[in-house]
Amino acid sequence: MxxxxxxxxxxxxxxxxxxxxxxxxxxxxxxxxxxFYWMSVQTIRNVFSVEAGYRLSDDQIVNHFPNHxxxxxxxxxxxxxxxxxxxxxxxxxxxxxxxxxxxxxxxGLCVFHRLMFSVNIPRRPVQPWIMILSHRFKxxxxxxxxxxxxxxxxxxxxxxxxxxxxxPLLIGGRKFxxxxxxxxxxxxxxxxxxxxxxxxxxxxxxxxxxxxxxDNMFVHLTNVAIQKHGEDYNHIHGGKWTVSNLRLYLExxxxxxxxxxxxxxxxxxxxxxxxxxxxxxxxDKHCFExxxxxxxxxxxxxxxxxxxxxxxxxxxSTANDRILKYNLxxxxxxxxxxxxxxxxxxxxxxxxxxxxxxxxxxxxxxLAQGDGADRELRSRQGQSxxxxxxxxxxxxxxxxxxxx
Amino acid sequence: xxxxxxxxxLIIAQIVQKLKGSNLYSQLERQAWASxxxxxxxxxxxxxxxxxxxKISGWEKKLQNAVYSELSVFPLPSHPAAPPEHLKEPLVxxxxxxxxxxxxxxxxxxxxxxxxxxxxxxxxxxxxxxxxLNKWNEMGTDEPDLSLFRxxxxxxxxxxxxxNLRNPNYENGDSLSFRTHLGLIQVxxxxxxxxxxxxxxVELGLNIGQLGIDDSTQVPPELFENxxxxxxxxxxxxxxxxxxxxxxxxxxPTALRAELWALILNISSQPExxxxxxxxxxxxxxxxxxxxxxxxxxxxxxxxxxxYYFVFExxxxxxxxxxxxDTSVLSHFAFNSASPPKSYIRGKLGLEEYAVFxxxxxxxxxxxxxxxxxxxxxxxxxxxxxxQIFREMYVRFFFRLHSIxxxxxxxxSLCLLFETLLQTYLPQLFYHLREIGAQxxxxxxxxxxxxxxxxxxxxxxxxxxxxxxxxxxxxxxxxLAAAVFAFRAVNLMEVTSLAAAEKKxxxxxxxxxxxxxxxxxHGLFWLF
Numbered sequence: 001m002x003x004x005x006x007x008x009x010x011x012x013x014x015x016x017x018x019x020x021x022x023x024x025x026x027x028x029x030x031x032x033x034x035x036f037y038w039m040s041v042q043t044i045r046n047v048f049s050v051e052a053g054y055r056l057s058d059d060q061i062v063n064h065f066p067n068h069x070x071x072x073x074x075x076x077x078x079x080x081x082x083x084x085x086x087x088x089x090x091x092x093x094x095x096x097x098x099x100x101x102x103x104x105x106x107x108g109l110c111v112f113h114r115l116m117f118s119v120n121i122p123r124r125p126v127q128p129w130i131m132i133l134s135h136r137f138k139x140x141x142x143x144x145x146x147x148x149x150x151x152x153x154x155x156x157x158x159x160x161x162x163x164x165x166x167x168p169l170l171i172g173g174r175k176f177x178x179x180x181x182x183x184x185x186x187x188x189x190x191x192x193x194x195x196x197x198x199x200x201x202x203x204x205x206x207x208x209x210x211x212x213x214x215d216n217m218f219v220h221l222t223n224v225a226i227q228k229h230g231e232d233y234n235h236i237h238g239g240k241w242t243v244s245n246l247r248l249y250l251e252x253x254x255x256x257x258x259x260x261x262x263x264x265x266x267x268x269x270x271x272x273x274x275x276x277x278x279x280x281x282x283x284d285k286h287c288f289e290x291x292x293x294x295x296x297x298x299x300x301x302x303x304x305x306x307x308x309x310x311x312x313x314x315x316x317s318t319a320n321d322r323i324l325k326y327n328l329x330x331x332x333x334x335x336x337x338x339x340x341x342x343x344x345x346x347x348x349x350x351x352x353x354x355x356x357x358x359x360x361x362x363x364x365x366x367l368a369q370g371d372g373a374d375r376e377l378r379s380r381q382g383q384s385x386x387x388x389x390x391x392x393x394x395x396x397x398x399x400x401x402x403x404x
Numbered sequence: 405x406x407x408x409x410x411x412x413x414l415i416i417a418q419i420v421q422k423l424k425g426s427n428l429y430s431q432l433e434r435q436a437w438a439s440x441x442x443x444x445x446x447x448x449x450x451x452x453x454x455x456x457x458x459k460i461s462g463w464e465k466k467l468q469n470a471v472y473s474e475l476s477v478f479p480l481p482s483h484p485a486a487p488p489e490h491l492k493e494p495l496v497x498x499x500x501x502x503x504x505x506x507x508x509x510x511x512x513x514x515x516x517x518x519x520x521x522x523x524x525x526x527x528x529x530x531x532x533x534x535x536x537l538n539k540w541n542e543m544g545t546d547e548p549d550l551s552l553f554r555x556x557x558x559x560x561x562x563x564x565x566x567x568n569l570r571n572p573n574y575e576n577g578d579s580l581s582f583r584t585h586l587g588l589i590q591v592x593x594x595x596x597x598x599x600x601x602x603x604x605x606v607e608l609g610l611n612i613g614q615l616g617i618d619d620s621t622q623v624p625p626e627l628f629e630n631x632x633x634x635x636x637x638x639x640x641x642x643x644x645x646x647x648x649x650x651x652x653x654x655x656x657p658t659a660l661r662a663e664l665w666a667l668i669l670n671i672s673s674q675p676e677x678x679x680x681x682x683x684x685x686x687x688x689x690x691x692x693x694x695x696x697x698x699x700x701x702x703x704x705x706x707x708x709x710x711x712y713y714f715v716f717e718x719x720x721x722x723x724x725x726x727x728x729x730d731t732s733v734l735s736h737f738a739f740n741s742a743s744p745p746k747s748y749i750r751g752k753l754g755l756e757e758y759a760v761f762x763x764x765x766x767x768x769x770x771x772x773x774x775x776x777x778x779x780x781x782x783x784x785x786x787x788x789x790x791x792q793i794f795r796e797m798y799v800r801f802f803f804r805l806h807s808i809x810x811x812x813x814x815x816x817s818l819c820l821l822f823e824t825l826l827q828t829y830l831p832q833l834f835y836h837l838r839e840i841g842a843q844x845x846x847x848x849x850x851x852x853x854x855x856x857x858x859x860x861x862x863x864x865x866x867x868x869x870x871x872x873x874x875x876x877x878x879x880x881x882x883x884l885a886a887a888v889f890a891f892r893a894v895n896l897m898e899v900t901s902l903a904a905a906e907k908k909x910x911x912x913x914x915x916x917x918x919x920x921x922x923x924x925x926h927g928l929f930w931l932f
Binding site for chain 2: 174242
């Protein structure tokens with residue numbers, strides 16, 4: 001007789017707890033026998049560290065991959081993407097094609113382009129952003145590496161210098177970025193889902209590229225946590241727009257083709273970033289992970305990946321937000337813990353389409369390989385994006401993977 | 405037959421008169437002169453050749469569009485001996501009611517002015533002008549102290565006026581019969597019934613494909629959507645206003661909407677239009693008007709708090725402040741029952757030589773006015789084009805939603821149409837709501853006054869406004885309002901108070917409703 005799922009969390013957020021309780025799951029402490037642990041990134045380190053000697057049993061699931069930082073730490077992500085590009089180049093894959101300036105045509109994914117290591121730099125107060133203006137090193141501030149304790153050997157601090165996008169797409173004269181949620185249930189084979197209800201986060205202050213404005217934190221940083229303290233923060237809409245609003249606006253003002261292409265490219269970026277880290281990820285069968293992808297769009301409608309969060313914020317800034325995050329967790333749990341029953345890690349991690357909720361299959365490596373892997377290369381090469389991938393419909397088809 | 409002919413020649417004469425003063429006329433003249441250089445223009449057949457040239461070069465189409473535009477906007481001429489106020493509003497009691505309503509508004513404005521000791525208008529000092537010019541694109545960041553300002557009126561104040569409208573020549577009789585109108589509006593205006601609506605809105609019939617309904621998941625795109633898009637592109641290529649108006653009755657694809665609306669409204673964004681807008685902007689910079697504060701307050705109260713429109717706050721100021729100063733808007737008062745308020749230079753009260761229209765465009769904004777502009781920001785991101793589109797939408801449609809008239813698209817008729825539909829086809833619901841003191845119109849009035857802006861999700865709203873343009877009528881607002889009640893009939897039957905019927909959840913539900921839900925799913929089959 002199946003018992004009730006026993007859950008633990010060290011993140012006291014109502015959107016989580018309400019979801020557990022509505023399934024009739026039972027709360028326990030981490031010292032007891034638990035089936036489901038929604039943990040913070042601190043805790044996952046402890047669970048999977050060599051010293052802990054923790055062994056997870058088949059009926060236990062956690063919400064992080066042990067070495068997720070390969071994706072979420074900026075310096076490691078850059079490293080992995082570079083390695084991935086080199087491999088593709090070696091294989092002679094057309095995906096690794098470059099243009100006449102030496103820029104990657106299809107793999108110029110992200111904002112970061114340079115990685116520096118420096119030893120023995122005295123610690124400075126944490127600055128949230130690093131900037132170069134175009135290609136001149138006008139302003140350069142060290143970033144405190146989020147997870148520096150992972151670097152086991154010595155006191156190395158990693159500096160990431162990022163290319164500052166000074167021509168972001170503005171709507172109503174305002175800068176914004178996109179937050180999209182992506183659920184990964186397994187890395188090998190890669191199976192990931194995109195949450196349909198992402199959102200745009202707008203700056204409360206008008207964007208101007210002038211240098212005097214560079215010091216104004218509110219103009220450039222669109223993270224809600226910082227915007228919340230700006231004078232103009234509004235608690236009804238929270239400066240957020242749904243992705244469908246964005247889509248409506250872009251289709252109406254720029255046309256359908258370029259908008260579909262933009263969304264296609266966004267999906268592309270996400271899948272490529274996951275593929276890049278897949279080989280080095282510890283694909284532990286007890287794990288799944290819900291990432292928060294931050295993407296910015298420039299005025300040529302090209303998307304750029306800013307960063308990936310392993311622990312996207314579950315705090316709600318507005319009523320709509322609370323509903324969204326509640327549903328996000330709900331749909332995530334439906335996929336990760338099928339039927340809400342005691343998990344068995346031996347299952348094939350292939351949920352039926354009905355439980356996806358607001359998730360859509362973004363990429364399913366098994367499915368893709370079934371259709372022939374070289375199709376991906378062919379369709380990408382021809383620059384054709386295949387049948388419309390842009391429309392998010394719950395038709396049951398894997399509509400986001402036209403370029404398998 | 406003779407009457408029709410003379411009516412027609414009267415209309416033609418009026419339109420010719422109107423167009424002669426327009427830019428298009430001078431352009432056509434210039435084109436005609438220039439065409440004399442062309443080899444195909446021969447002296448013997450000068451007239452025919454030039455006509456042919458106009459046809460081929462697309463100028464004839466432009467003229468057609470202009471004529472069509474005039475026909476859509478300008479009311480048909482009535483009896484030649486009818487005085488101009490009949491063109492504004494034929495019924496005396498309506499004119500009188502509008503007149504007293506205007507007096508009240510103006511009084512309210514003047515007293516606010518006196519209380520706060522702020523002039524209705526003042527010239528800005530140079531320093532302030534410079535500052536405003538610098539901040540032109542981000543007026544939203546300004547935080548002027550608006551706490552002492554209040555909107556001049558809100559829709560519910562206006563509703564009270566409409567409820568008290570009476571035709572002095574009409575005696576209802578004391579005895580209640582099944583004919584008695586149970587609603588709030590008690591004037592005997594003719595409104596369409598279901599068969600007439602069906603005839604009028606024939607393209608909304610169930611057997612004809614609709615965007616917003618037939619492009620949803622269940623219907624494969626090959627069946628309707630793709631073909632519809634193809635036709636839309638063709639219509640745009642032809643640049644034909646009348647065809648566009650017909651086409652859009654079935655809804656517009658998102659990518660084509662901006663252009664289609666511009667075509668239907670005959671807006672072409674010439675350099676002189678941009679210049680005109682810049683001139684208005686200069687007027688804003690130079691002079692400060694009291695209504696500006698009313699506009700600020702309205703935007704801050706409505707659009708800034710809206711999930712969809714908060715992003716465009718600055719555009720709203722750029723459009724509305726210019727709108728207040730646009731004297732070309734005054735010409736629409738010829739067919740608007742309202743008249744522009746007059747104000748007098750200080751100390752010269754009553755002396756006509758010192759009278760000016762205030763605000764310059766004659767339109768005093770009320771609470772929610774900025775929501776007429778907000779949805780347009782999803783379509784046009786260039787301020788002067790956005791401005792032109794809004795202005796044209798206002799003088800064709802929106803003004804009818806806040807003035808008292810007998811026009812079939814006027815708010816009074818819309819209210820009556822709404823109530824009549826509900827009473828005729830959902831009598832049980834109507835009676836129940838009336839019994840609990842929740843007259844349906846009290847709930848739906850604000851939806852109609854705002855043309856549902858802020859009450860429907862933007863993509864649905866734009867589909868609704870497609871139909872307003874397509875049918876050149878606002879009646880669809882009343883039909884939709886009735887449909888919402890039909891859709892929610894079951895829930896509403898259980899409600900026990902006006903407050904419960906109106907509570908916030910109800911509002912949020914409206915925003916998550918799609919026309920698909922309302923039209924297809926429950927009980928709207930009887931309407932179509």
